Amino acid sequence: MLPDVLAALSGLGLGLSLIVAIGGQNAFVLRQGLAREHVGTVVLVCAASDVALIAAGVAGAGALVQGRPALLDGVRLAGAAFLTVYGLLAARRALRHDTLAPRGGAVPASLAATATTALALTWLNPHVYLDTVVLLGSIAQSHPGRQWWFAAGAALGSIAWFTALGYGARLLRPLFSRPRAWQVLDVAIAVVMLALAASLVAAV
Incomplete structure (x- = not known):
C-alpha cells in the first residue's frame, strides 16, 4: 500500500509543478x-x-504525439492565432476601461462562449500535450505496476489546483473592487497571451 501512495504523491507533486x-x-x-x-x-x-x-499519456499516447511533429506544429499555429486574438481583446479591454468591475449594465459572457474559450485555451496549447501526455505519461512508466496510482495523483493535483484558483480568486475581490486593478490584470493577461503566442510561432 505504501508504494502505491508514494507513486500517487509523486504524480501529485509533478502534476502541480507543471500546472x-x-x-x-x-x-x-x-x-x-x-x-x-x-x-x-x-x-x-x-x-x-x-x-x-x-x-491518455499513461495509456501510451505519448509515443503518438512524439511521432507526429507536423501535428504539433499545426496545434502550435492554431494556438498562437487564438492566443493572439485573446491577448488583443484583453489589451482592448484595458485601453477602453471595459472591465468586469461591478457596474450597471455589465453583460457577462454566455456559458457557451466561456466553455469554448476554456476548451480552446486547453486543447490548442501544445505545451499541454508535452507536459501531460508525453512527460507525465513517460514518468508514470517509471512506476511499473503503479502507473495509474501516479496518474491518479497527477489528476488530483489538477483538480485541486483549478478548484482552488477558480473559487479562491474571490478572496482577491476587495483588491479588484477598483477598475484600475482590472486594467492591470488585463494588461498582464495580454502580455502573457501575446508572449505565449510568439513563443509558439518561434517553435514551429
Whole structure:
C-alpha cells in the first residue's frame, strides 16, 4: 500500500509543478473566478481536460504525439492565432476601461462562449500535450505496476489546483473592487497571451 501512495504523491507533486506555472489557461481561470462568471464550468472543463490528457499519456499516447511533429506544429499555429486574438481583446479591454468591475449594465459572457474559450485555451496549447501526455505519461512508466496510482495523483493535483484558483480568486475581490486593478490584470493577461503566442510561432 505504501508504494502505491508514494507513486500517487509523486504524480501529485509533478502534476502541480507543471500546472501551477502562469499561462493562458490559469490566467483565464483566475479572471473568471474574480468575475464570478461560470466558475464551475471553467473549473470542470479545465480539470476534466487535464484528467483526460493524463490518462491518455499513461495509456501510451505519448509515443503518438512524439511521432507526429507536423501535428504539433499545426496545434502550435492554431494556438498562437487564438492566443493572439485573446491577448488583443484583453489589451482592448484595458485601453477602453471595459472591465468586469461591478457596474450597471455589465453583460457577462454566455456559458457557451466561456466553455469554448476554456476548451480552446486547453486543447490548442501544445505545451499541454508535452507536459501531460508525453512527460507525465513517460514518468508514470517509471512506476511499473503503479502507473495509474501516479496518474491518479497527477489528476488530483489538477483538480485541486483549478478548484482552488477558480473559487479562491474571490478572496482577491476587495483588491479588484477598483477598475484600475482590472486594467492591470488585463494588461498582464495580454502580455502573457501575446508572449505565449510568439513563443509558439518561434517553435514551429
